[in-house]
Amino acid sequence: MSRPAEEFISRRMASHRPAPLRKYGPWLRGPNIISFAGGLPDPEFFDHRGLREAYDHVLDTDPGRALQYANGEGEPDLREQAARMLTEEGYATEPADLMITTGSQQGISLIGTVLIDPGDVILVESPTYMSAVRAFGLSGATMISVETDLDGIVPDDLQAKINQYQPKLVYLIPTFQNPTGITIPAERRDAIAEVISRNDILLVEDDPYSELRFFGxxxxxxxxxxRLEGRAILLSTLSKVLAPGVRIGWLRAPAALKPLFVSAKQAADMHTSAIDQMAAAYYADQYMHDQHRLDPVRAAYRERCECMGSWIDKLFPEGTRRTYPDGGMFIWVGLPDGYDTDQLLGPAIESGVTFLPGSSFYADNPVRSNFRLSFCTHGTEKIEEGVKRLAAAIESL
Ligand SMILES: Cc1ncc(COP(=O)(O)O)c(C=O)c1O
Structure with a gap:
């Protein structure tokens, strides 16, 4: 019994990067900290009454089913609601095209299981969603960044990276991207679809934010x-439009792949909680037909985004650049060259504010002067105070 426990850790886990704020954990829970770090929806907008009604309904009408083991594909009622929503968004979908996931994060993880062999290449945006990098990393993928400008990935560079690396798939967040807030416009989407279909690789589209549009x-x-028929996998979630704690998402996959996703999911967690799925289906049917349901959230996020942006413009050093999102939850800020936002995190926390340093969001070649601010969690007063604290921390460097 002399081997230390660490020696038993797998090679893939040993190369896993911990979440960037973990080492600051004890300092982050203080009542005076203003966090711009997480993409946490403002709990003020959680419809707890509607959800209580949904759970009561499910337990009153069908407790045996709600509390029993269920199938891995997901509850038919919920898949029907999800198919309706995707179809309304312009992507004709049948319930049979969908598998329910425990949040879209599970969808990302299962893509790693079903599609990726160690060493397979996944092309990603630069920067990209941190937890996708971490999940794909656990499947042994090599992630390569595609050049990305203010309209998303650059089609010519996508083609060049396909030629160079023969990737299996490209992972994109085309609408209100995490972390930048950028949306790929229609013309660029067209060019990207052309490159993907011409080269016969897979697209994984991760779409948690498109319902949170406040401009355009x-x-x-x-x-x-x-052109991407049979070559695209789409991930959606209720996390940003209902509540992340409910842990409901869905994956739309080509018919030839879907049974494998169901099988991999069953191996991971049998099925997503039946009671949560049934409550979500009831809630979607009762309340989510109304296109204006999210208007108050959109209005609040728009005001917060504009407030945060204007204080950044007033207070951050000359030469600072930032994005101007039309929706979603994030502004991406670029300080002038020479700043290292990993170094900024300590002073910022001391000043009572947190954010996520840019280095966490790159699959390769991190740009350290960038960072992500989330504008969704706090009202404008706290946003103003938080940006002022951050500006003071930047000045102290
Ligand atoms: C781009 C992206 N994908 C997936 C997720 C995971 O969401 P969930 O698992 O809550 O559906 C998030 C959450 O922030 C995200 O930003």
Whole structure:
């Protein structure tokens, strides 16, 4: 019994990066900290009464089913609601196309299980969603960044990276991207779909934020482009439009792949909680037909985004750049060259504010002067105070 426990850890886990704020854990729970770090929806908008009604309904009408083991594919009622919502967004979908997941994060993880062999290449945006990098990393994927500008990935570089690396798939968040807030416009989507279909690779589209649009016209999912038929996997979630604690998402996969996703899911967690699925289906049917349901959330996020942006513009050093999102939850800030936002985190926490340093969001070649601010969690007073604290921390460097 002399081997230390660490020696038993798998190679893939040993190369796993811990979440960037973990080492600051004890300091982050203080009542005076203003957090711009997590993409946490404002709990003020959680419809706990509607959800209580939904859970009561399910337990009153069908407790045997709600509390029993269920099938891995997901509750038919919920898949029907999800198919309706995707179809309304412009992506004609049948319940049979869908598998319910425990949040879209599980969908990402299962893509790693079903599609990725160690060493397979996944192309990603630069920067991209941190927890996708971490989940794909656990499947042994090599992630390569595609050049990304203010309209998303650059099609010519996508083609160049496909030629160079022969990737299996490209993972994109085309609408209100995490972490940048950028949306790929229609013309760029068209060019990207052309490159993907011409080269016969898979698209994984992760779409948690598109319902949170506060400027401009909605765009259908990139995955709905007819050229990508049979080559696209779409992930959606109720986390940002209902509540993340409910842990309900769905994955739309080509018919040839879906049974494998169901099988991998059953191996991971048997099925997503039946009672949560049934309550979500009831809630979606009762309340989510109303296109204006999210208007108060959209209005609040728009006000918060504009408030945060204007204080950044007033107080951050000359030469600072930032994004101007039309929706979602995040502003991406670029301090002038020479700043290292990993170094900024300690002084910021001491000043009572947190954010996520840019380095966490790159699959390769991190740009350290960038960072992500989430504008969704707090009202404008706290946003103003938090940006002031952050500006003071930047000045102290
Ligand atoms: C791009 C993206 N994908 C997936 C997720 C995971 O969401 P969930 O598992 O709560 O559905 C998030 C959460 O922040 C996200 O930003």
């Amino acid at each position: 016209e909605s765009l259908p999912p990139l995955a709905s482009d007819p």
